[in-house]
Amino acid sequence: MIEPVDREFLSALCLARAGLRLDADKSYLIESRLGPVARREGYVSPEAFIGALREGADERLTWAAVEAMALPESEFFRDRAVFHHVVEVMLPAMVKARRDQPVRVWCNACGTGQEVYSLAMLLADAPGLAGQVELYASDLSERCLEKAQAGIYSQFEVQRGLPARMLVRHFEKRGESFQLSPRIRQMLRWRRVNLMDDLSPFGQFDLVLCRSLLGQLAPDALAHVQGQLKRALTPGGRLVLGLKDPTGDLAPVAAAPGVFALAA
Amino acid sequence: MKTCLVVDDSRVIRKVSRRILEDLGFEVAEAADGVEAMAWCTAVMPDVILLDWQMPVMDGLQFVKRLRSEPGGDRPKVVFCTVENSLERISEALNAGADEYIMKPFDGSIVAGKLEYLGLCA
Numbered sequence: 272m273i274e275p276v277d278r279e280f281l282s283a284l285c286l287a288r289a290g291l292r293l294d295a296d297k298s299y300l301i302e303s304r305l306g307p308v309a310r311r312e313g314y315v316s317p318e319a320f321i322g323a324l325r326e327g328a329d330e331r332l333t334w335a336a337v338e339a340m341a342l343p344e345s346e347f348f349r350d351r352a353v354f355h356h357v358v359e360v361m362l363p364a365m366v367k368a369r370r371d372q373p374v375r376v377w378c379n380a381c382g383t384g385q386e387v388y389s390l391a392m393l394l395a396d397a398p399g400l401a402g403q404v405e406l407y408a409s410d411l412s413e414r415c416l417e418k419a420q421a422g423i424y425s426q427f428e429v430q431r432g433l434p435a436r437m438l439v440r441h442f443e444k445r446g447e448s449f450q451l452s453p454r455i456r457q458m459l460r461w462r463r464v465n466l467m468d469d470l471s472p473f474g475q476f477d478l479v480l481c482r483s484l485l486g487q488l489a490p491d492a493l494a495h496v497q498g499q500l501k502r503a504l505t506p507g508g509r510l511v512l513g514l515k516d517p518t519g520d521l522a523p524v525a526a527a528p529g530v531f532a533l534a535a
Numbered sequence: 536m537k538t539c540l541v542v543d544d545s546r547v548i549r550k551v552s553r554r555i556l557e558d559l560g561f562e563v564a565e566a567a568d569g570v571e572a573m574a575w576c577t578a579v580m581p582d583v584i585l586l587d588w589q590m591p592v593m594d595g596l597q598f599v600k601r602l603r604s605e606p607g608g609d610r611p612k613v614v615f616c617t618v619e620n621s622l623e624r625i626s627e628a629l630n631a632g633a634d635e636y637i638m639k640p641f642d643g644s645i646v647a648g649k650l651e652y653l654g655l656c657a
Contacts, residue, residue: 351652426620426638430645434652435636439626447620 273301277321281305281336284324288337289411290467290492300340308339338412341487345382347432348389349482350514353529357478358393358400361509361530365477366403368507373405377476377503379464380484381408384419385428388451390480391458392441401458407476409464420461422451466496475505482529483513493517501533508532537655538562538579542572542598543587543616548639552585552616555643559656569593573601580607583655585646586633588617588624596631603632612653616641 278298285291293301302317309320312332324336348354365374378387387408394401410416429438429449442449464470466484479500485493497519500510510531512518521531539561541552553563564581566572568590575581584602588595595615602608612634619625620638628636635649650656 427645430638430641430648432648432652435625435633436629438636439622439629442622444622449622 273298273318273321277301277318277325280325281321281340284333285337285340286489286492288334288467289341289465290488290496291337291341292487292489292492293340304339305336308335334413338414341411345385347385347429348434349386349432350529351432353511353514353527354389354393356527356530357390357511358397360527361478362394362397362400362404366400369403369477373403374478375405375407375474375476375505376478376480377407377409377473378480379409379466379500380481381410381415381419382412383415384408384422385424385432386480386482387419387459388422388455389432391451391455392437395441395455395458406459407462407473408459409462411463411465413463416461416463420456420459422456423448424450466499467492470499470503473503475508476503477505477508478511479503479508480511481516482511483516485512485516494519497521504533536560536562537583538564538581540564540566540572540575540581540584540611542566542569542584542590542595544568544590545587548587548616552646555646556585558643559647559650561656569595569598569601572598573605576602576605576608576611580610583612583614583650583653585614585616585637588615588619588628596628599628599632612655614649614653616646 278301281301282293285293305317305320309317314320314323324333362374381387391406394404423445425448441452441455443452481500488496504510509524510521512529512531514529518531520534522534524530524532539556541549541563543549544567549565556563564575566575570592586595599613613632614635614637615628615633616637618639625636634653637645637649647656
């Protein structure tokens with residue numbers, strides 16, 4: 272059982288490092304998410320792990336805890352219609368408008384990669400688009416990024432949202448797991464990014480996907496990250512959010528659920 | 536109410552599948568092999584068929600090929616549900632006329648996701 276004092280310590284840590292809000296009514300997430308990390312690091316329980324953090328554990332352990340609490344739900348083609356709209360409507364229009372310049376797409380808070388690979392697979396299947404779009408992916412968690420870059424998923428994971436025809440077309444069997452083909456993996460560039468940090472070195476993007484992170488942020492962090500994402504958009508760029516994410520003053524794009532533009 | 540025919544020689548799998556499908560709002564019928572399943576389909580075509588591969592008498596692959604050659608046999612969606620988990624097998628099933636593929640073990644969320652993808656449940 273996580274004591275209130277431990278929950279408050281972890282909550283303050285996640286807020287300070289990543290702007291994350293840990294609601295008191297979701298204390299069960301601390302046990303389910305921190306438990307595996309605690310065991311991996313040799314602690315008998317999440318409570319013991321938090322105890323070590325309180326006594327001043329090193330940066331690696333501190334980030335391991337924050338990253339565990341930021342762990343996103345990830346599956347292929349979550350909200351399928353959004354992906355089809357992006358690849359069949361938005362990106363062809365952007366490629367046409369850009370002419371010889373590549374369209375830049377950034378999928379942040381990408382978790383273990385299912386979302387950005389969903390986009391990559393659709394792009395690979397769309398004649399004339401694949402070579403015209405640069406795909407960037409980032410996450411706060413090094414461990415998530417390692418898994419995402421490897422592109423290896425369990426049998427259970429490839430059955431969540433991924434059509435069987437796409438599995439056959441874009442994956443190779445690796446023992447009991449499945450790995451994205453080199454062709455798809457090579458379409459992506461990965462980087463660890465904390466959205467609380469300065470994002471200006473990454474430049475601007477025609478399309479930014481940030482799905483289901485904003486709802487986890489504390490109010491000040493939310494305002495900060497929303498501002499960062501807006502500044503990361505090119506003029507006329509589009510931001511794709513989760514269907515339940517807070518949208519602030521962004522303007523919804525008609526006929527495209529979850530897609531927003533900067534307010535005029 | 537949409538109908539689903541569960542075709543599997545394991546009574547346990549049929550029972551588990553029935554429970555999942557009924558929770559999703561399907562009316563469920565059962566068959567223990569491809570021949571029994573063909574008899575069902577000749578009487579009335581279901582909306583979807585959850586189909587094992589390895590079965591006595593007529594296996595899943597033989598069944599789907601036969602089904603697709605029958606009048607009205609192009610209408611049901613066919614979802615393989617089998618321990619066969621190689622990409623070659625999945626490809627073979629899809630080329631024979633299957634619409635989707637589930638590798639065992641499975642749970643309700645996987646079945647629901649596949650049926651949702653096929654437009655059979657919300």
